Amino acid sequence: MKTAALVNYTVRDVLEYRGNPRLSYTVSDSSTVEEALELMDIHDIVSLPVFSRSKENAAMESFVDIVSVYDLRDYIIQSK
Secondary structure (H helix, E strand, O other), rough: OOOOOHOOOOOHHHHHOOOOOOOOHHHHOOHHHHHHHHHHHHHHHOOEEEEEEEEOOOOOOOEEEEEHHHHHHHHHHHOO
């Protein structure tokens, strides 16, 4: 059974309620693992959107994916 909140509210509603409806913190696909982890630690967040800069136009960025602290942890463990 769906509750009214699940059917009627949007993710945007949640972001606005939380008080941060924009992407304040992001990383590029060329950022280091250390840079991503530091940003997550400083801002007490567990994931970051990843963007890639266009080679033709440095001002253009395109969304790549979302990386989480768990993704980074798993990569570090598997890389040993």
